[in-house]
Amino acid sequence: MYDVIIIGKGPAGISASLYTVRSNLKTLVIGQNDSSLKKAEKIENYYGFSEVISGKKLLEEGEKQAARLGVEILNDKVISIEQDENFKVFTSEGQYEGKAVLIATGQPQKKVRIENLENFEGRGVSYCSTCDGFFYNNLKVGVLGYSDFAVHEAIELEAFTKDITIFTNGKELEAKGKYQEEAQRFNIVTKPIYRLDGAEALQKIFFKDGTSEDIDGLFVAYESPSSADFARKLGIITDNNAIEVDENQQTNIPGVFAAGDCTGAFKQISTAVGQGAVAGRKIIEYVRSLQQQN
Missing domain, CATH: 3.50.50.60 (FAD/NAD(P)-binding domain)
Incomplete structure (x- = not known):
């Protein structure tokens, strides 16, 4: 102590x-x-x-x-x-x-350069799993990040949903120690992200390789907190x-x-x-x- x-x-x-x-x-x-x-x-x-x-x-x-x-x-x-x-x-x-x-x-x-990221802040994009995780009960969510911080946020979100993907945006996951082991139970997508899209709220992530993925919420946990x-x-x-x-x-x-x-x-x-x-x-x-x- x-x-x-x-x-x-x-x-x-x-x-x-x-x-x-x-x-x-x-x-x-x-x-x-x-x-x-x-x-x-x-x-x-x-x-x-x-x-x-x-x-x-x-x-x-x-x-x-x-x-x-x-x-x-x-x-x-x-x-x-x-x-x-x-x-x-x-x-x-x-x-x-x-x-x-x-x-x-x-x-x-820190500034994450993804098209429309700022436009969806408060409408599907969040920076606090503790604050906003409740709103995504049993929905499909992602964590944007590639370090221990991202894995920690994914663990926090498990209290609300099990459908969690960590999007590293083109980087290799750099988890250490216990977080390296914990990361294995999550979906990991390493493809670079091009833009976010949706109507009233976030609905889809588009990748630079032309593919896309539906999503209900994205929690930003980039680099270090x-x-x-x-x-x-x-x-x-x-x-x-x-x-x-x-x-x-x-x-x-x-x-x-x-x-x-x-x-x-x-x-x-x-x-x-x-x-x-x-x-x-x-x-x-x-x-x-x-x-x-x-």
Whole structure:
């Protein structure tokens, strides 16, 4: 059991971890080496550096600092966050439990280029199996994706229907660990998708090879889940895919905080670090209040 699980090991997440670990909270940071900051070759506007530093170097030094203080850092992909008595965080390789969660995954940039996909959003195309799965009881549904995330969403949909197909859109399925085994019970279609079609709602998927397939609903779970995907699952309020937070970086769900680009803030390292610091302090207060109740 962790006091806090931080999802994302960029400036916001690492900044928060420095505060929580120094307050003796058991802190786990989970993330992958996919921060957009890694692409920045020259950073000249961040306080404290007389010489130019690269984004890659800044990230590496941040991780080293957190690890030195005792933060556990796990290089893994978070698939889902669920709320029970505490919060359960599922990754490709395992499951972790925490009293509080900080989402610091940056802002979603993924875009699936399929004709009419956006036109059918809310009319057969969904981004949340937990939110919309109920509407597809015993119907034929698909999951658009090629990773553990897609397999996880397919598993979630089994509570509503058994007619589930994973459409990888021309990619090979990249499931790992238990998800590789779980994927075997689903239909897998790897053909590239050309467009979606239907009248009032989605009815058909057309493939680039000229074939087509009837479908009642399509759940998008492409690449890795974003901050917006986590928010939808938990019932967190968002605005234009940005997580809404108060002045304490807390969401509308007690115990769930957010910091950095995923909140729609000014996209600067200094902003992310500042929000991470505020979130770290408020997480400390939140966890200590739980301890006092017990």
